[in-house]
Amino acid sequence: xxxxSLLSALGETGAFxxxxxxxxxxxxxxxxxxxxxxxxxxxxxxESGDLACIVPAVCATELLIRPYALGPPAVSVVDxxxxxxxxxxxxxxxxxxxxxxxxxxxxxxxxxxxAFVAATAAELRLPLVTxxxxxxxxxxxxxxxxxx
Amino acid sequence: xxxxEASWKQMVEEARSRARPTRVSGxxxxxxxxxxxxxxxxxxxxxxxxxxxxxxxxxxxxxxxGAAGRTWxxxxxxxxxxxxxxxxxxxxxxxxxxxxxxRDDRS
Numbered sequence: 001x002x003x004x005s006l007l008s009a010l011g012e013t014g015a016f017x018x019x020x021x022x023x024x025x026x027x028x029x030x031x032x033x034x035x036x037x038x039x040x041x042x043x044x045x046x047e048s049g050d051l052a053c054i055v056p057a058v059c060a061t062e063l064l065i066r067p068y069a070l071g072p073p074a075v076s077v078v079d080x081x082x083x084x085x086x087x088x089x090x091x092x093x094x095x096x097x098x099x100x101x102x103x104x105x106x107x108x109x110x111x112x113x114x115a116f117v118a119a120t121a122a123e124l125r126l127p128l129v130t131x132x133x134x135x136x137x138x139x140x141x142x143x144x145x146x147x148x
Numbered sequence: 149x150x151x152x153e154a155s156w157k158q159m160v161e162e163a164r165s166r167a168r169p170t171r172v173s174g175x176x177x178x179x180x181x182x183x184x185x186x187x188x189x190x191x192x193x194x195x196x197x198x199x200x201x202x203x204x205x206x207x208x209x210x211x212x213x214g215a216a217g218r219t220w221x222x223x224x225x226x227x228x229x230x231x232x233x234x235x236x237x238x239x240x241x242x243x244x245x246x247x248x249x250x251r252d253d254r255s
Contacts, residue, residue, distance in 0.1 A: 024239035027231045029224055031239065040221055047220050062246050066235050073189040073230040080210055081220070111247045131240045134250055 006038050006147040007045060010127055015052035016042075017090070017121035020059040021131025022144050027063075027078065034148035042129065042144075046086040053087045056120040058113045060089050092116060096123050109138045180208065189230065 010016055025031050025039040045051040055063075060082055067074035082089065092100070099119035103109035109118050114132070118139035121128035128141035136143040170179050180190065190196065190210050199207040223229060235242045244250075 020243045021239040024235045024242060026220075027224060027229075028233055028235045028237070028239070029229070029231075030233045030235075030237040044219070044221060062243065065246065066242070067231065070230065070234060074234060076189040076210055077229065077231055084220070107252055110251050113247045114250075132243065134252075 004147070006042055006129070006142060006144065007051075009142055009147065010051070010129075013126055015054060015124075015126050016142075017054045017056065017117065017124060017126050017128045018059065019056075019117050019128065019130035019132065019135065019141075020062045022129050023055070023059070023063055023081070025131065025144065027081070032148070035144060038144050038147045047084070049086060051086065054090050054120070054124060054126060055082060055087060056090050056117050057092065058116050062113070090120050090124065092120070093123065096120055099123060103138075109135065114138075189228070191228075 022039050022042065025035060026043050029036065031039075042051070043053070046053045063078055063082070064075065067078050081087065090096075096116065096119045099122055100112065100115040103115035103118060104112055109115040114135050117130070118128060118135065118141070121139065121141070128136075128139055129144065130136050130139075130141045131144050133143055133145070135141055136146075167181065167184070170181065172178050185191075188208075188210070190208070194210045196208050196210050199209060201207045218226070224231075
């Protein structure tokens, strides 16, 4: 039976909230070919304007940490990706803070950054794409490896 | 001074010692030195913005066209991508390192 593609799983939403790891897969190119293929299909669709990618501010920060240790060329690539058409940064609103706090208080999503990512997707009513099986399970997100 | 601060200061000092002045034209045009342009990953065709950051200092930042005629995938797969393997080869391990252990200790 053919595997369902990540794009078809995203359905007609036209946008998704992206956790940090899928963006790292896209940038550093070091994962397995099958995972890379899934991630490339997703971000190629963003680049062509078929999908919008919403990046929580905390994920943008995480994405920039390693480049800042490497120097300006690395920072410049991540910065250009985050500014590219089809990509938007989601700043946490009060509603997001409440939702993230509920997750953390109930330990349904114990790590604060994960809770913010899940809360951002829930607030925007968009699917979450992640590389974390635990977060995918807790937040009903889409795990990139499930489509590889 | 942290190691990161030290490396930045060293990079700035090294760049400053190599930099040669270029004259600003009547309409404000300047030439970005090839060495600085390459180091910053700015390529012909890229769009940049100029942001004044202090007296006599302007930050030139690329805002679009990082692939300079190439698709993002082509650029990222090329030797020009400074991020190949930069996160350690295991993206989720990088994220876990930043976010700490997942402690689901609900009772």
